[in-house]
Amino acid sequence: MTIKKRLSSFWNLLWKDDSFKGWAFSVVFIFLFIKFIFFPFMSLVTGTALPLAIVESCSMYHDGGMFSDVDSWWESQESKYASFDIFLDEFKDFPMKKGFTKGDILFIVGTDPDNLNRGDVVIFDASQRNPVIHRIVGIREENGERIFSTIGDNNQQQLPFENSITGDNIVGRAVVQVVPYAGWMKLLMYEWKRPVAERGFCS
8 A cells, every 4th residue: 555545545544534443543543642642742832841730719809800801800809919019000010910810821931930920820849749839928038049939829828839939949830821721621520539629610
């Protein structure tokens, strides 16, 4: 069989075969393509091992979601951010100032820790089950190394591991919401395993 005929048979099986065999082949092909071609390519381009991240908690949620009003939301958050010397005028210039919600897919880029600023949303390894995605609220230097402090927009206080994040722990910087809520296709598979208080949509 010539190469042209082989390619034609492959194409027909992948996209035109309506049988169970064709369906199964398409699913396996798409899975392998995403895992071994798409994600490695994205990692190479973005400079991070995690170019796309699914938000798995409500820690960065703002009331109203993408339609939230920053001024109204700030009224309940002002005292929290004041403790970090962050005020409304500065917050309005922060990236992703309306936060994001559980199930959103975020586009992540690799970044030099020296280029991070207060207000940036970063994803970092905190020796938890999954990486954490929170906002930088403080940067200090210790022994010539930048140390970061973060908090979730929807959390009233920092988690125990959030006050001493080193550059080595930073996986990347969140740039934009790629597809809101699309990550629920994955989250639904193990949502039932979560504590009852952590299940469902953010509100």
